Amino acid sequence: MAFNHLPAGVHDALAPLSVTPVTHSVPMAKNHRSDRPPTQAPSRTAPGVVLDRLASGPSRASRITHTEHLPPREGRHAVWPDRIRAEVVAAVRAAGIDRPWAHQARAAEHALNGESVVVATGTASGKSLAYLTPVLSTLLDGSQAPNGRGATALYLAPTKALAADQCRSVKELSQPLGHSVRPAVYDGDTPFEEREWIRQYANYVLTNPDMLHRGILPSHPRWSSFLKSLKYVVVDECHTYRGVFGSHVAQVLRRLRRLCARYGASPVFLLASATAAEPAVAARRLTGLPVVEVADDASPRGELVFALWEPPLTELHGERGAPVRRTATAEAADLLTDLTVQGIRSVTFVRSRRGAELISVIAQERLAEVDRSLARRVAAYRGGYLPEERRALERALHSGELLGLAATNALELGVDISGLDAVVIAGYPGTRASLWQQAGRAGRSGQGALAVLVARDDPLDTFLVHHPEALFERPVESTVLDPDNPYVLAPHLCAAAEELPLTEEDLALFGPAAEELLPQLEAAKLLRRRTKAWHWTRRERAADLTDIRGEGGRPVQVVEAGTGRLLGTVDAGAAHTSVHEGAVHLHQGLTYLVRSLDLEDSVALVERASPTYTTVARDTTSISVLETDTEIPWGDGRLCYGSVEVTNQVVSFLRRRQITGEVLGETKLDLPPRTLRTRAVWWTVTEDQLDRARINPEILGGALHAAEHASIGMLPLFATCDRWDIGGVSIPLHPDTLLPTVFVYDGHPGGAGFAERAFHTARAWLTATRQAIASCECDAGCPSCIQSPKCGNGNDPLHKRGAVRLLTVLLEGAPAEKPRETEGAAGTAGGPEAEEQPERSPGPRQNPEPEPPAEGPPDRPVPPVP
């Protein structure tokens, strides 16, 4: 096709956009019909037509602020390397795949050469096969060893669901190979009676980094025969290992490499990721090894029509009389309804679990009005459901029994949901990587597909639907991780020392920070140096020192009060905000009210109810400066970066009317405060600057507070974080700075790099913040500029014009940024990917399964070490 002479990645919207995609922009709503011939099978409705229909209701067309057309592309074939065993090639053929795409053959070649490789090609580009062919071929070779296990492979997935899904497909693919390939999932759900068999006989073990960290590595002697023969470690969806969680996984992989080396093995790492910038750099940081990159996607791709959609203003007024837009939830529910009526298979991605439930309930009700049988064809899908329930939903979507799902990102990763015609994304998912990952779920078999991003009523989403270039003309974010973060590294050094005493030679593997940390760990009496090695001194398990997903403890079980039935779970850290007493809890269309939350026993008792409202927790936060690392004069004021301690408490919850979001009332809560030591950026202003900005004491609090909210809303554009991963505090007279101060901090113990990025791009970041406030059409502030949905003070006080004047004066004194420091403005910095949106203060890194993210945790205590 027309674009085939270009490098594949250049025009593949769903590939890692390490370069800007060539796209065809149509800014006007009425022009959104594609001018290209549809590439899908005739029975499918062209995505442009589907969009036309969605836009045909009253005032609907004007909600589309932009349509982007991403052109189709033809595939390029190659041949499998000769060294792939003929039986494996035959098995792949038997699965219906005659020839590999060029990138699959290249990746296999590197793997067979013993080079670690990252396959960073688009969604559904056949990455699995790229690593599976060399792995299966090697396992087949190894099966001829006297013990039948001359070669083994370990597969790591970020979620249990993905490992289970992959195990099913490996079993299917390797069926013609008989008993030579023995795949098995080894995770928290694996029955104990099966575990010994897996350790002794399985040669392809599928697990997750959590199980590796807590289960496999600490009991490595029982895994010795497996580790001795370990030839490959597959790291699937490796872009999910970012931020603090990614840094933990990097250290877990170093521990694995160390143990393998002791058993005489040196496995090759095979990484796969659909969406990553600079994949080789990220893969090297994750594994600590040089990694070859295969990013030239040779698989075919259908056209993608991508619409940006802004819900209309309503007649309602929100806090302090602000104009209120229709919620993204209500709008997305309408789109799901309309798509289902059209017979279009779709998934609506939404950030919160509650949002997924609400969208599915609303769509079901609307569909029932059209045709009762249609209501049963949509459902919700989210983390916190029991595994059987999730498998059943996946099967129903596969078979076509379900036409539409409202899902959290629990469905985003790898779970094979082929054949979707449309994806609706309710609210920007926080990163472009995540956006493309979700959009890429549509059109898997090469047919055309539609993606619609529905903006939420907040500054960032509003900005994005009016600045499509920020989405379509920028590369995806790099996967940033920092394995040297002492909060991350220290517990892994202890765990490694417990696994096998740490020697001086080991230290290089764990990075330069290891040497500095050891004396501290000795002083804390966690490690002791005897002869030449450091030993773990305690009786408890060192692996329990850290929780690699930062979930803050045991998940809370959600139990139905009358029956004692376990409905699902909520992350410990999320419990205060999502299952506090009086909270509305939704589960597959049924509504429950939380009767009590027992934090000691980690149980929330719920009972069926039919409230007409949803609940939103409110919290308050105070902050103290522990240490200022850097301080730069900004005129008379100061821009600082350093360590802080944040104390957060969920104090109340709001009841909001369903669909409209109208506030019905507030109820106080009595929950304990939690503290977090982390990193922050903060700025101060002087009396003189306040005078120049005409800020008198009456409006000072409101001006600072408004600037803080808007700056948090804008930071994701600069620091690749989610607004829920960062927090802020503003105060007219801070006891540590003795000046009016605004803090923005990382919601992760030890910091996650967002505040640091904010510090380095502060001028660009605060300039964008000032512009966002100043250009908002509202009079006194609204959710699109200075109101925050998670404000513990009910968005009071806020002073819009004061914030603009204050930022103007502050920025007058800002020194020009060096080029290096502004690179973040292109969104290349990193932090954890946005997860489900909690209605909460920022908390620790949230991740999908094994225990998925939730409506979440505020802060929690710092880890015990260093």
Ligand SMILES: Nc1ncnc2c1ncn2[C@@H]1O[C@H](COP(=O)(O)OP(=O)(O)OP(=O)(O)O)[C@@H](O)[C@H]1O
């Ligand atoms: N060379 C090929 N020719 C034709 N079809 C292929 C080829 N390789 C893979 N496929 C098919 O493409 C689909 C997607 O493959 P797969 O799930 O391995 O992709 P992936 O890149 O791993 O996906 P994800 O983005 O979900 O991780 C599957 O149905 C697979 O059978």
